[in-house]
Amino acid sequence: MEPSHKDAETAAAAAAVAAADPRGASSSSGVVVQVREKKGPLRAAIPYMPFPVAVICLFLNTFVPGLGTFVSAFTVLCGARTDLPDRHVCCVFWLNIAAALIQVLTAIVMVGWVMSIFWGMDMVILAISQGYKEQGIPQQL
Numbered sequence: 001m002e003p004s005h006k007d008a009e010t011a012a013a014a015a016a017v018a019a020a021d022p023r024g025a026s027s028s029s030g031v032v033v034q035v036r037e038k039k040g041p042l043r044a045a046i047p048y049m050p051f052p053v054a055v056i057c058l059f060l061n062t063f064v065p066g067l068g069t070f071v072s073a074f075t076v077l078c079g080a081r082t083d084l085p086d087r088h089v090c091c092v093f094w095l096n097i098a099a100a101l102i103q104v105l106t107a108i109v110m111v112g113w114v115m116s117i118f119w120g121m122d123m124v125i126l127a128i129s130q131g132y133k134e135q136g137i138p139q140q141l
Contacts, residue, residue, distance in 0.1 A: 010037055022100065039083060041084065041095060042095055042098065042099050042102075043122070044082060044084075045082050045083075045084055045087075045092045045095035045096050045099070046119065046122050046123055046126060047072055047075045047081065047082050047096070047124070047126075048080055048081050048082065048126050048127065048130040049074050049075050049080050049123060049127050050127060051124070051131060053075065053127075054120075054123040054124045054126070054127035055124060055127075056108075057069070057071055057072050057120055057123050058120030058121060058123060058124050059120075060104075060120075061116040061117055061119055061120035062076075062117055062120060064105035064114075065103045065112045065116035066099075066100040066102075066103035066104035066107065066112065067100075068116070068119070068120050068123070069100035069103055069116065070094060070100040072096055072123060073096030073097050074093075076089060076092050076093045077089060078097060078115075081136065099119065102115070103115050103116040103119065105122045
């Protein structure tokens with residue numbers, strides 16, 4: 001497989017940084033890599049809830065697929081923020097309702113149940129990351 005054009009550009013940029021390094025080319029620092037997760041609209045609609053509410057939603061999603069997601073939709077109406085700031089609150093609410101409906105309808109073939117549990121885990125992870133941001137603690141996962 002031949003290297004792509006982007007790989008060649010990245011290698012050239014790394015070589016240029018290494019050549020410009022006064023300490024010599026043996027240094028491995030100088031190249032900053034940033035990874036940013038791209039979320040789809042359904043996943044970006046998961047609200048940032050308080051930790052206890054997120055744990056309750058995870059518990060509900062574990063035993064009744066979609067129920068915790070349905071409850072989390074109402075936290076959006078109560079002011080919980082999401083990763084979709086440019087969308088109206090009602091739109092984000094209906095996206096969460098759609099995710100809950102998908103989880104309920106596909107639970108019969110186990111896909112919805114697994115999706116529901118992962119959705120609940122995402123809620124807890126977002127609640128933890130929100131707690132770190134509010135306290136000003138740098139997050140290292």
